[in-house]
Amino acid sequence: MGNFDDSIDTDVLVIGGGTAGVVAAIASARMGKRTILVEQNGFLGGTATAALVTPMMANHINRLPLNTGICEEINQRLERTGDGALASDGNSGWFNPEKLKFVLEDLVLEAGVECIYYSFVHEVLVDQGRVAGIVLHNKSGKLRINSRLTIDASGDADVAFKAGVPFESGNPFNEGKNQAMSMRFHMGQVDLPRVAAFIRSIGGYCGDYPFMHAASVWGHNLPLEPLLRKAVDDGILEMSDGDYFQFFSVPGRPGELAFNCPRITERVDGTNVFHLTDAAQRGRRIIARFERFLKAYIPGFEESYIVMTSQMVGVRESRRIVGSYTLSQNDVRQGAKFEDAIARSCYPIDVHSPNRGDEQKLDFGNLPEGQYHEIPYRCLVPMVMDSLLVAGRCISADFHAQSAIRIESNCRAFGEAAGTAAALCIDHGLEPRNLSGILLRKILYERGCNLL
Numbered sequence: 001m002g003n004f005d006d007s008i009d010t011d012v013l014v015i016g017g018g019t020a021g022v023v024a025a026i027a028s029a030r031m032g033k034r035t036i037l038v039e040q041n042g043f044l045g046g047t048a049t050a051a052l053v054t055p056m057m058a059n060h061i062n063r064l065p066l067n068t069g070i071c072e073e074i075n076q077r078l079e080r081t082g083d084g085a086l087a088s089d090g091n092s093g094w095f096n097p098e099k100l101k102f103v104l105e106d107l108v109l110e111a112g113v114e115c116i117y118y119s120f121v122h123e124v125l126v127d128q129g130r131v132a133g134i135v136l137h138n139k140s141g142k143l144r145i146n147s148r149l150t151i152d153a154s155g156d157a158d159v160a161f162k163a164g165v166p167f168e169s170g171n172p173f174n175e176g177k178n179q180a181m182s183m184r185f186h187m188g189q190v191d192l193p194r195v196a197a198f199i200r201s202i203g204g205y206c207g208d209y210p211f212m213h214a215a216s217v218w219g220h221n222l223p224l225e226p227l228l229r230k231a232v233d234d235g236i237l238e239m240s241d242g243d244y245f246q247f248f249s250v251p252g253r254p255g256e257l258a259f260n261c262p263r264i265t266e267r268v269d270g271t272n273v274f275h276l277t278d279a280a281q282r283g284r285r286i287i288a289r290f291e292r293f294l295k296a297y298i299p300g301f302e303e304s305y306i307v308m309t310s311q312m313v314g315v316r317e318s319r320r321i322v323g324s325y326t327l328s329q330n331d332v333r334q335g336a337k338f339e340d341a342i343a344r345s346c347y348p349i350d351v352h353s354p355n356r357g358d359e360q361k362l363d364f365g366n367l368p369e370g371q372y373h374e375i376p377y378r379c380l381v382p383m384v385m386d387s388l389l390v391a392g393r394c395i396s397a398d399f400h401a402q403s404a405i406r407i408e409s410n411c412r413a414f415g416e417a418a419g420t421a422a423a424l425c426i427d428h429g430l431e432p433r434n435l436s437g438i439l440l441r442k443i444l445y446e447r448g449c450n451l452l
């Protein structure tokens with residue numbers, strides 16, 4: 001186990017200050033538990049800030065959000081400052097990633113959460129079948145944190161993995177290949193009205209700031225496709241650059257567009273540092289090509305420049321723990337309901353295929369209009385290992401179900417459930433597997449979550 005430069009005791013330890021982890025920490029601290037939140041970056045938000053993933057995909061029915069609670073509280077804070085916006089279709093998840101860092105930090109500090117940044121999980125301390133704490137590695141050396149309850153919100157299930165919890169990763173048909181990654185970027189000084197007018201002039205949908213959106217995928221005959229094809233013929237882009245091309249405008253950032261590309265389809269294991277390094281390098285090379293393409297081919301981009309490229313490579317799917325219940329694609333497609341539901345979702349199955357060309361035969365698995373499925377508490381509880389809960393995109397779900405539930409608003413809801421469950425376990429002296437998911441659901445409902 002090694003020597004430690006320091007040691008701390010806490011009630012709840014949350015690993016990963018990202019989409020789910022921040023909300024888990026807020027929920028646990030608000031229930032009076034000493035809560036420590038550990039994050040490898042020097043800021044909060046994870047994929048939503050460091051990987052520039054904005055906006056949140058819509059998850060509402062008849063304009064009513066399915067994820068309320070702390071998720072909506074975050075959205076409303078952003079909206080009040082002009083850095084978030086509610087679209088006319090009812091999606092309250094349009095936001096400025098840079099300002100999200102500030103809002104999350106305010107909420108975390110107001111709740112009394114203690115943050116430790118710039119720290120990475122070095123070792124998981126397992127004692128008689130339960131996670132007893134974590135050893136962190138950082139500039140100060142090695143820090144040991146003893147915890148009564150640990151929440152793994154690392155996205156990749158790093159804690160569960162190191163503790164020996166079984167996991168799955170990748171697709172079922174194709175040698176465990178993970179979903180494609182993306183390396184996102186922003187362009188600035190874009191003449192948004194001219195871009196919107198141009199896309200409308202070629203028959204496309206675009207919307208207006210702050211709700212602009214356009215996309216192209218080879219073979220879908222979207223209006224931008226001929227332009228991308230010409231750029232390939234002209235030697236500006238490579239064929240694979242046009243596999244998936246998409247941008248959104250960003251509230252609070254007039255003149256900017258956020259790109260959900262380039263897509264990376266080879267060497268896409270988000271837990272392999274060589275794959276991540278390769279993806280970051282390839283991603284930036286493609287972004288340099290996109291910059292040339294945009295300035296030369298799309299009216300409105302002439303004076304634009306690259307504002308930033310994402311710090312984190314965007315990883316859609318990696319380890320998924322084997323939990324007390326594994327959500328299946330049938331559950332998603334059939335709108336399954338559970339007594340111990342902790343979140344609701346109507347987002348479709350959405351696999352960004354690791355295989356080039358597959359997007360032409362996409363099966364989105366949409367639920368009928370007005371229908372949703374639920375996600376049970378048991379998906380957050382590892383099948384083996386006590387004193388540990390998991391929140392975020394790495395909860396227990398099969399490959400296709402995960403592609404539907406991984407959206408940010410759901411990950412926040414998993415975080416709120418995990419933080420609340422951790423506090424309840426401590427109050428009642430229970431292990432997570434023995435906590436009643438029905439009681440948890442009732443308490444989440446009383447705290448504002450849409451779970452009636």
Ligand SMILES: Cc1cc2nc3c(=O)[nH]c(=O)nc-3n(C[C@H](O)[C@H](O)[C@H](O)COP(=O)(O)OP(=O)(O)OC[C@H]3O[C@@H](n4cnc5c(N)ncnc54)[C@H](O)[C@@H]3O)c2cc1C
Pocket residue numbers: 015016017018019020021038039040041044045046047048051053054055056057119120121153154155156158181182183184260313314315316391392393394406407408409411
């Ligand atoms: C390219 C891309 C596009 C997407 N598009 C959308 C979209 O348009 N809308 C939408 O709603 N969702 C989208 N998603 C999905 C969604 O953004 C993610 O599934 C979700 O944000 C994941 O949340 P999380 O909390 O599980 O992980 P994260 O938000 O990534 O949080 C994990 C945190 O843990 C930290 N961490 C990891 N390992 C360690 C460690 N060992 N020690 C310390 N800290 C650690 C990380 O730095 C990070 O802050 C997209 C995802 C990607 C990658």
